[in-house]
Amino acid sequence: MQPDALHVCILSLTCDIVQLVSCQHFQAKLFNAMEKAMKALTQKLPENVQEVLDQVLEDVRPLDGGALADYIPELAKADPSKFGICICDTDGNIYKAGDVNVPATIQSASKPLLYMLALAERGVDAVDKKVGEEPSGRPFNEISIDNTNRACNPLINTGAIACTGLLAGDSDKRYKQFEDLCKKVAYRPDEVHMDEAVYASEMSCNHDNRKIVDALLENDIIPEGTGDVALDAYTQVCSMNVTACDLAVMAATMANNGVNPCTKDYILPEAIVNKMVTVMMSCGMYNGAGKWIVEVGIPAKSGVAGMLMCVVPGRCGIAIYSPKLDVNGNTTRGVHVAKALSQGLGLHVLQNDSKDGAKDEQDKKKTGSKVAPAPKPNPKFEKKDHTAIEVRAADPTTRVPPRLSGVCPATDGVSEVIG
Ligand code: GLN
Numbered sequence: 163m164q165p166d167a168l169h170v171c172i173l174s175l176t177c178d179i180v181q182l183v184s185c186q187h188f189q190a191k192l193f194n195a196m197e198k199a200m201k202a203l204t205q206k207l208p209e210n211v212q213e214v215l216d217q218v219l220e221d222v223r224p225l226d227g228g229a230l231a232d233y234i235p236e237l238a239k240a241d242p243s244k245f246g247i248c249i250c251d252t253d254g255n256i257y258k259a260g261d262v263n264v265p266a267t268i269q270s271a272s273k274p275l276l277y278m279l280a281l282a283e284r285g286v287d288a289v290d291k292k293v294g295e296e297p298s299g300r301p302f303n304e305i306s307i308d309n310t311n312r313a314c315n316p317l318i319n320t321g322a323i324a325c326t327g328l329l330a331g332d333s334d335k336r337y338k339q340f341e342d343l344c345k346k347v348a349y350r351p352d353e354v355h356m357d358e359a360v361y362a363s364e365m366s367c368n369h370d371n372r373k374i375v376d377a378l379l380e381n382d383i384i385p386e387g388t389g390d391v392a393l394d395a396y397t398q399v400c401s402m403n404v405t406a407c408d409l410a411v412m413a414a415t416m417a418n419n420g421v422n423p424c425t426k427d428y429i430l431p432e433a434i435v436n437k438m439v440t441v442m443m444s445c446g447m448y449n450g451a452g453k454w455i456v457e458v459g460i461p462a463k464s465g466v467a468g469m470l471m472c473v474v475p476g477r478c479g480i481a482i483y484s485p486k487l488d489v490n491g492n493t494t495r496g497v498h499v500a501k502a503l504s505q506g507l508g509l510h511v512l513q514n515d516s517k518d519g520a521k522d523e524q525d526k527k528k529t530g531s532k533v534a535p536a537p538k539p540n541p542k543f544e545k546k547d548h549t550a551i552e553v554r555a556a557d558p559t560t561r562v563p564p565r566l567s568g569v570c571p572a573t574d575g576v577s578e579v580i581g
């Protein structure tokens with residue numbers, strides 16, 4: 163039943179009962195109890211969400227292993243101590259903890275939005291002919307094209323550059339289109355703009371993405387003559403600055419079927435948002451997607467500057483910023499936070515947890531904590547003698563792009579989750 167229908171139903175039931183009861187004191191009590199029940203049944207998040215958020219921030223703060231991404235030199239200048247979590251629910255309530263107003267480039271967290279732009283502009287059928295919906299099982303920057311000449315996955319570089327290549331206009335127009343969309347769903351729309359230094363830095367070392375463009379052209383995935391435009395626009399898009407609050411409202415808009423829950427503006431068609439969010443569930447975390455679905459169970463997308471966005475359909479958007487990346491290329495603290503919030507707030511979309519996190523009562527009793535304990539850091543993710551990006555070479559079964567070859571010994575059982 164829809165929350166609104168539930169609301170009406172409980173209200174009319176309450177009125178009926180109240181009419182049957184004459185004692186005023188009892189009537190007031192009954193109203194109170196019914197109101198509480200109604201709130202509990204219809205609210206998007208448990209009442210103690212801010213408390214949970216503050217607790218998770220403190221629990222996860224020490225788990226800051228990993229390294230800054232440095233294959234884009236400008237990203238290595240980030241302040242590794244920064245750490246913020248923001249939740250925006252689908253009623254537009256915003257909860258913040260830590261450094262939620264620190265800007266960083268969106269990087270691969272832009273890919274869901276780029277995919278939706280292409281779907282909206284070109285239509286689902288046209289995009290489906292060029293871009294698939296399969297987890298690619300490859301590092302984010304590897305050429306990934308299926309045997310029907312489609313980019314496998316819209317949420318890694320090959321697919322995202324293909325989506326950028328399918329848009330119309332010169333590179334500035336394509337970037338502007340993306341920026342305009344982001345402004346409509348950002349917490350601080352006036353501050354959303356491209357970081358010129360990061361853009362220049364990535365343009366100076368864009369060799370792998372250049373190879374992807376060549377493959378897209380060869381396979382007729384993007385129109386002839388549009389390679390430079392697609393690459394330039396894609397790099398601009400990745401270089402756009404956002405904060406955790408911006409990203410949380412973006413994620414909440416996706417969780418709210420394309421309507422910005424803060425402004426109530428209709429931004430994107432529901433069918434496109436639903437398709438993208440569904441694809442994000444299996445494709446957003448690459449070949450670590452299975453583990454992510456089991457442990458976190460929320461459609462999500464991260465970027466190499468340390469942003470992570472999670473979309474909990476019908477309930478909320480979550481964004482985390484912490485720039486150090488784990489062995490898989492995801493924000494180390496972000497992954498811990500996502501697991502802790504999924505458990506602490508009962509957000510796993512495939513598990514029928516009660517909304518008030520009641521299943522964690524036992525944990526709370528045992529630990530005295532308001533949230534399920536944050537997972538202990540896995541020592542093999544905490545190595546400090548390599549950069550997170552170098553470790554993409556760790557899986558011996560993975561074809562490694564040239565610049566990553568031979569930089570790190572194989573790590574047992576470490577799945578690749580990039581992006
Ligand atoms: N701009 C980055 C790149 O193309 C984005 C990668 C990422 O965030 N995973 O390499």
